[in-house]
Amino acid sequence: MKKHLSILAAVVLLAGCGESTPDSQKAMAVSDGQTIQRPGYEGSGYPDAAPLKETADPRVAQVGGKPVIEACNLLSLNDLKDFGIRVGSRPDPNIVNFERVYLVGDGTGPLKNSFPSYSKADGEALNKCTYALESKDGTLQETLAVAVSQPAYVPDTAEAAAAFDGAPAGITLGPVHLYSKRRPVPGPDASGQATVILGDTIASFDFDLKGNGSAGKLQDIAKRVMQNLEKQTNAPAGPSTVDYSSPVFPKPVAQPCPLLTAGVVSPAIGADVSPLVSEMPGTAVGDIVFPKDPLQRNYVQLECERGTGEDDPLSRKALSLTATSFLSDDAAKEYVDNTAGAHGGQAPSAAIGDESRIMTDTMSVKTEGVLIFRKGRFAFELYLDDHDAHPNGISLAEANTLLVPAGQKIAQAFQGV
Incomplete structure (x- = not known):
């Protein structure tokens, strides 16, 4: 089963954000790089194993x-x-x-x-x-x-x-x-x-x-x-809504599923959207170390897919959206820059959010034709999941046609949390 998962490990060291404002520095001091031990999860290598x-x-x-x-x-x-x-x-x-x-x-x-x-x-x-x-x-x-x-x-x-x-x-x-x-x-x-x-x-x-x-x-x-x-x-x-409550990630988290509306998905997949939603929430607060940045940046990640209504995911045509929440704009920017840079990031036909790229790495279906963009401290990765017609991802031209309009709508609708 092909699923677009985050490509954090291909770009950075997974272990766990920061901007220059006093608020973000305060958040970094009390949260980024910090850990909490949950009963029953002793020895976990994550900042929070059960948030x-x-x-x-x-x-x-x-x-x-x-x-x-x-x-x-x-x-x-x-x-x-x-x-x-x-x-x-x-x-x-x-x-x-x-x-x-x-x-x-x-x-x-x-x-x-x-x-x-x-x-x-x-x-x-x-x-x-x-x-x-x-x-x-x-x-x-x-x-x-x-x-x-x-x-x-x-x-x-x-x-x-x-x-x-x-x-x-x-x-x-x-x-x-x-x-x-x-x-x-x-x-x-x-x-x-x-x-x-x-x-x-x-x-x-x-x-x-x-x-x-x-x-x-x-x-x-x-x-x-x-x-x-x-x-x-x-x-x-x-x-129900799955969310996060953690002293090592005290800020709200972006939820991708509400952003995949019919108006976003239908034009991209060329079909009516079904009531079916597939959601995968990460179950821990992770931390990440970027190249040339010694700080551990905490993050939370969720993935959501919505499109046609087959129970078999290999038969669906859908949009998959991964939302990665950081504690600062700087960390999200590092994530987008490093991820896109490692996978042939090219400028899209229209600007999306604060910065955006289309990844063209043909060595991986998880990166070919993925639109990655940032809005504040949130990074989004948008992917066309179409195993039958596009088993190896999509081209730059196809991404510009299918994903850029969807990404613009998502960025406009997302006002931060």
Whole structure:
């Protein structure tokens, strides 16, 4: 699966910003290069290994006139914290560590699921939440995932749910039933998949947990998914917002997903935008050292993709936007200058933000045709994700045609935070 990830490591040393104003100097003194130790993450090499916070959103998305039950609301970051489960710590957005695939209220393009019956949490899905977990020995060896199917966007869901009628459930909580199938693993590890059903909604729950990690909490986790399914069915909520709360990054963070509106995305991909959003928040505050700059600059990074509505990301045509937040303009400028300079940065056909380049490095699909631009202390990387027609990235001319207008709209809409 091709995803445009940040290319920090190709330009700088990853370990963790600064401008000349008194405010930025104060922020640098108390934050840049500083670290905080979180319980359970002792020994982490990141400035803050667990800064995530989650805020509920009462705005409910609808598809086909029906409320969407968001998968990430069935097993949230707050739920994991309740059980003392630690999400894996990495500052770079990636599909293994933490991915949220969800549906929003706007977008007229069609949604397309790949598989008959209902979506499984161990495969592609239109509505899915995936976590890698930080186990007690500090390795990423555990995973949890939840995928939700509803008839409005997975047409065979009601029929699939009805097929379970009369089958003995492993767990029943009121009207919610859970049917599980284990994979053969040595005890006390726990691996398998559960199907949680309420009415014509199916939540597929996949788990791969270790005995010295979270396996002992599996029953509690499964019951929480069941309880949340009933709660969200009775009073659905929209996709929560993942943000950051850290003493080593005291400034607000840029959120890329709200910037990928239909008016930005549709002209670039030549198709109607679907309600599908794929979001990957970095799960740690990172730090970075630029060439010729001895200071460690703290940053936070999120990636978002929006376009057509296939559950298979290799079949989508979409815009991917990575937002990297620093604590000062100077750090963001260093990032853009070094990144673009290392990857054949060329001036775009029109200026965007405070500075901008189109990268033309043909050695990597992650840099060929990427538009990088800065606005204040924020750096943005805009990429056309089109595996079928552009598997190796896009040319300078194509980037000027497709990405520059989108980048101008994003820069105009983003007023800082």
